Amino acid sequence: MGPVLGDKPIFSYCSDPSVLEGLSWVSCYLTNGKHLTAYTSFGTVLLLLAITAPLALALGFAGATAARSNVLPLSLLGKGYTAIVRGVPDIVFFLFFVIALDQGLEWLRHQALCPDWSEPIRQGNDFIVCDRAKLPLNSAPQWVHETYGFFTAVFTFAIVFGAFAANILFGAMRAVPHAQLETAQAFGMTERQVFWRILVPQMWRYALPGLSNLWQILIKATPLLFLLGVEDIVYWARELGGSKGPIFDYPHPDWRRWYFLALLVFYLLMTWGSEKAFARLTRSFSHGQNLSPGKVN
Amino acid sequence: MKTLLASAALALVAGAVYADGHATVRMGTEGAYPPWNFVNDAGEIDGFERELGDELCTRAELTCEWVKNDWDSIIPNLVSGNYDVIIAGMSITDERDEVIDFTQAYTPPDPSTYAALDAGVDLTGGVIAAQTGTIQAGYVAESGATLVEFATPDETIAAVMNGEADAVLADDSFVQTAIAANSGLMVVGDPVSLGGGVGMGIRESDGDLRAKFDAAIQSMKDDGTLNAMIAKWEVSSQW
Numbered sequence: 398m399g400p401v402l403g404d405k406p407i408f409s410y411c412s413d414p415s416v417l418e419g420l421s422w423v424s425c426y427l428t429n430g431k432h433l434t435a436y437t438s439f440g441t442v443l444l445l446l447a448i449t450a451p452l453a454l455a456l457g458f459a460g461a462t463a464a465r466s467n468v469l470p471l472s473l474l475g476k477g478y479t480a481i482v483r484g485v486p487d488i489v490f491f492l493f494f495v496i497a498l499d500q501g502l503e504w505l506r507h508q509a510l511c512p513d514w515s516e517p518i519r520q521g522n523d524f525i526v527c528d529r530a531k532l533p534l535n536s537a538p539q540w541v542h543e544t545y546g547f548f549t550a551v552f553t554f555a556i557v558f559g560a561f562a563a564n565i566l567f568g569a570m571r572a573v574p575h576a577q578l579e580t581a582q583a584f585g586m587t588e589r590q591v592f593w594r595i596l597v598p599q600m601w602r603y604a605l606p607g608l609s610n611l612w613q614i615l616i617k618a619t620p621l622l623f624l625l626g627v628e629d630i631v632y633w634a635r636e637l638g639g640s641k642g643p644i645f646d647y648p649h650p651d652w653r654r655w656y657f658l659a660l661l662v663f664y665l666l667m668t669w670g671s672e673k674a675f676a677r678l679t680r681s682f683s684h685g686q687n688l689s690p691g692k693v694n
Numbered sequence: 695m696k697t698l699l700a701s702a703a704l705a706l707v708a709g710a711v712y713a714d715g716h717a718t719v720r721m722g723t724e725g726a727y728p729p730w731n732f733v734n735d736a737g738e739i740d741g742f743e744r745e746l747g748d749e750l751c752t753r754a755e756l757t758c759e760w761v762k763n764d765w766d767s768i769i770p771n772l773v774s775g776n777y778d779v780i781i782a783g784m785s786i787t788d789e790r791d792e793v794i795d796f797t798q799a800y801t802p803p804d805p806s807t808y809a810a811l812d813a814g815v816d817l818t819g820g821v822i823a824a825q826t827g828t829i830q831a832g833y834v835a836e837s838g839a840t841l842v843e844f845a846t847p848d849e850t851i852a853a854v855m856n857g858e859a860d861a862v863l864a865d866d867s868f869v870q871t872a873i874a875a876n877s878g879l880m881v882v883g884d885p886v887s888l889g890g891g892v893g894m895g896i897r898e899s900d901g902d903l904r905a906k907f908d909a910a911i912q913s914m915k916d917d918g919t920l921n922a923m924i925a926k927w928e929v930s931s932q933w
Contacts, residue, residue: 414735430736496774503775522773522793523899528717531775536718539759626763626776636726636733639848640855642875644728646735650876651852 414646426647435633442619442629445551452555457562464567482560490557491624495549506530550625561611569604570596601682609675616667634660718757720777721747725762727847728871729927730783742927743781753910766826766845769793772895778903779896785829785889795898797907799891801930806830807869808883810854810861817883820860823850829888830863867929
């Protein structure tokens with residue numbers, strides 16, 4: 398359950414929904430507790446994007462750097478991470494990884510907090526750790542459970558999208574003309590200096606088209622949140638739009654198409670804004686770079 | 695990797711604040727099956743099972759908290775410990791009983807009803823909608839009709855309304871609620887008897903909790919409050 402934003406209606410005339418008509422009905426309907434909770438889910442999605450995108454980019458950068466390392470184990474780690482995570486279907490990853498992560502953390506806490514526990518942790522189908530090892534604790538308020546769910550979601554999204562970002566950045570690093578790196582070495586730069594001063598500043602121009610695709614996919618992937626128990630905008634559109642009988646204060650027929658239309662507008666606006674932002678980034682990263690192959694500087 | 699270690703460390707420390715808190719029983723429900731359980735206009739879980747669950751918790755002297763979970767993963771999340779009780783209009787069946795335990799039933803076994811837009815639909819050869827993982831879906835699959843499954847109860851009704859399915863099979867009380875909300879929808883055919891009544895699902899290893907709720911349900915049966923609540927929400931027949 399999302400946060401309940403008070404039982405009192407926002408407008409005073411909403412106290413008895415059964416006598417409302419026309420515009421006043423609509424204004425009361427759109428500001429009831431359920432709708433207010435649904436509006437906050439836009440914030441949840443934006444927050445998820447705002448945290449996941451930089452985290453995935455950082456993971457991708459680390460993965461790409463590791464993959465092109467001269468140290469074999471490091472390079473295998475980087476390549477293994479990108480290959481495995483990209484190969485596993487997202488939905489499997491989301492279902493399996495999150496449950497495994499949650500149970501793994503509870504197991505660690507169980508070992509640390511309840512050393513005298515004698516019963517087995519797995520009993521048939523049940524996964525049982527002592528009360529103090531529960532994550533979050535059973536007695537924690539619901540918002541703590543929701544925040545925990547949100548951050549497992551962020552973490553999972555970051556790992557999945559980090560693998561794709563790693564592959565894009567790996568390719569972008571290779572696209573930077575090799576002659577430039579050799580020239581830099583000839584000028585006496587150390588390997589670290591070549592990497593940070595020559596390679597990294599120039600690779601973004603090659604990475605941006607791929608990264609902008611990835612960003613669009615990330616925006617559209619947020620409904621996967623519901624698999625993890627986080628109520629996102631698509632869940633609410635379906636829940637609010639479904640036909641409501643007289644058991645509800647605001648009965649109405651199946652209105653899902655209108656709610657999904659609103660989502661369409663939201664996603665189109667997101668795409669439009671992202672396109673503008675990426676066009677700007679591309680311009681600034683291309684500044685001073687020679688991008689036509691074969692042309693000698 | 696650093697993030698993983700950091701979040702693991704954070705997780706180990708977090709929660710220490712609540713460590714002394716009184717044990718809370720977390721009640722998992724679907725929130726999409728009126729009049730049994732649904733999210734009301736204030737955004738809170740409401741319905742027959744909300745009122746029943748709160749009363750049972752009072753009688754068993756437990757502190758309870760409500761959790762919403764979609765139907766598909768409602769049993770896996772119980773056994774992995776995300777909540778302690780399923781109270782979601784779940785019929786007691788042998789298949790489910792192999793994975794989890796049930797309290798005694800709080801509503802008697804009741805017929806399921808078909809609903810359609812046309813009285814003449816073919817219930818044994820047509821296309822019938824039911825919710826995934828329900829006793830009704832199992833019944834339709836064996837009846838010879840073509841089963842189309844949906845993740846939420848609401849979608850099964852919508853499938854009939856837009857012509858994707860000829861009819862829907864669900865608990866009678868849910869069908870009646872849907873008929874009240876959708877003009878043109880009506881009961882068709884004969885009701886079918888399915889399941890062994892509706893009970894609360896509890897982990898097999900959680901015998902104490904099950905005994906507490908069993909006793910609370912029994913006390914509500916004995917003093918007639920359960921029948922009164924069933925009548926108020928029109929969910930089933932009386933005990």
